[in-house]
Amino acid sequence: MRTKRLLAMVVALLLMGSAACTGGDGGSEDGRITLRFQSLAWQEESVDVNKELVKEWNATHPDVKVEYVQGSWDSVHDQLLTSFEGGEAPDIIHDASDDLADFAYGGYLADLRELLPERLKSDIPQRSWETVTFGDGIYGVPFLQEPRVLIANAKWLRESGVRIPTPERPWSWDEFRAITDELGDGDGKYGVAWPLKEPVSATLNLSLSTGGQLFHRGPDGKVRIRFEAGDQVVPRTIHDQVNTDGSASSSTLGSGGSDTLPGFFGGKYAMVPLGFSYRQQIVQQAPKGFEWQVLPAPAGADGLTQGVSPQTLSVAEDSPHKEEAAAFIDFLLQPRNMVRLALGDWMLPTGTGALRDPALRVEEDGWAVGAGLARYLRSAPAQSVRGYPEWKDKVATPAFQEYYSGAIGLGELRERLVGDGNLVLARYQR
């Protein structure tokens, strides 16, 4: 009997507690609008900048309060999906363009075409808007992006006497292969270490430089995969560096970018292809006196063109205050604020106004090289193709991993990417 009474009390307490703990619906409180902004900023400087900007907004907009909510890159997709399904999504959503397709097509995100001011629309170039265009709508504002660059051991390169590439005069892929062969000694020192834990996005994005497209939309609107000459240059170069020349370490093929840094600092690798934002880790972790520099990735028939999936800010379709949310995004992405966000995340802004800022043009830490690459950045291939995530996880990732490790040849790679891949895509395009 006592147990029953106790249980009843516990349940009653839980219900009372929940009533006290559950907040409002994100709407108006005493005539004041509250917007929830879920940010994925995670590095100390970046979190600080985001919080400062929210504070500045709140100080100047007494009627529209923005609440900073910390999200995580690690789990954002699942978390957003359940929030959308349950009608509890934040008003302003920080994410990346390659994660938006399902949410945009699913009707969870607001079409921003009518909500954004002309200033913001014209500040960001069309090639960046393409990364967030799904069907006829625009479902996010691309604001930060990072090219893949070569982080190089400056002393090693200087002493070897190789030509140092610049955005104006980059290496070709053939030249890159020859140079890595020259830099490695075949005895524990390698010209390059490819961290290819995620081989698909790295390969596809870099393949834009050689005219690779892989995904082709036909007149019927359906997408099919073809693995043509332009798609093969980058995979073949990496494969040959690892398996033919021995100029690339095979042990890093399954590693993430951070895992290659100890070997880079320890003088095992002359170069590591990494995202531009890895410079922050390098500044923090490099041994004193270690000289490093940022080089552009090699160029192909299409120059330095490279695919990127910019970070984005979107508005939830369910938000009752879309205009206010769009106004906050406009504030956040004023050129001076975009510069602060870019510096905090060690990335490049998409906005042309911000990109002109002298702070992003300095030679120090490779900012100038990165800024020089901004105009070559395009939408990552296939990010708007439905079925791409399944193709990537089930077909392309194991196929590329096996090819790079030398377990299968180019013919088998083609067969799997195209044959198996088109079967996957067909299921999404019936």
Add this chain to the structure above:
Amino acid sequence: MRTRKSARAGQYLALLAYLVFLAFPFLWLISTAFKPPRELGSLHPTWIPKDPTLANFRQAFDEQPLLDAALNSLTAAVGAAVIAVLIATPMAYVMARHRTRLARAATGWVVVSQAFPFVLVIIPLFLVLKNLRLINSVPGLIMVYVVWALPFALWMLVGYVRAVPTELEEAAAVDGAGRLRTLVSITAPLLAPGIVATALFAFISAWNEFFFALVLLKTPEKQTLPVVLTHFIGAEGVADLGPLAAAAFLATLPSLVVFAVIQKRITGGMLAGAVKS
């Protein structure tokens, strides 16, 4: 004699290897938590930091609301453990002592329910909790943890109840003890190790749980430690390793402390039961 000695030595060796295997990640975590960034990027990492620092702990506390998150985790874990035990104990007693068709069906359902993956239940669960206005509330999370822990807790406790000889209860009845008196004075003390072990299981599974907390808690001040720890991880799995290790080390401590305190009771109780049988 020599064979017995070498067998004993082999056993100790295997035990040592197992302990090293278990301890390695934790020791590495501690080592990483006290290393400055430059040592984290070293090609030849050392077990003992050359230049130990508390900066990672400072940064972890500065960047994320670790104390609030720890308090939320503690509330959720203790709440889930207590409620799960309160519900599971009488249920387990009934299922163990009255082997009816219903009890067998309930046991079968308990086993089947363990097979449901998180992703299958999360959206319906989210909608149910939303209707109950229990989204973004620690009590709502406690309810979920109780429901999630209950099948296994029940299963564990049924085994413990069955291990208590019915003859003891019958002897108490012969001596004139009523049903309640028998349960309180005879059965409950013998079940104590089982109840403690079950509570420990419920506590640790709630303390470490991530996915439900991620989905059900929306505002930063209500998030639990496992969710807050992911804030040290960036895009493509890049991590702020030092602060992450520092925060993860602190997050591991309560589980260890609870286990260290309770462990003696579990083993003590089990030994006591063994002597009686």
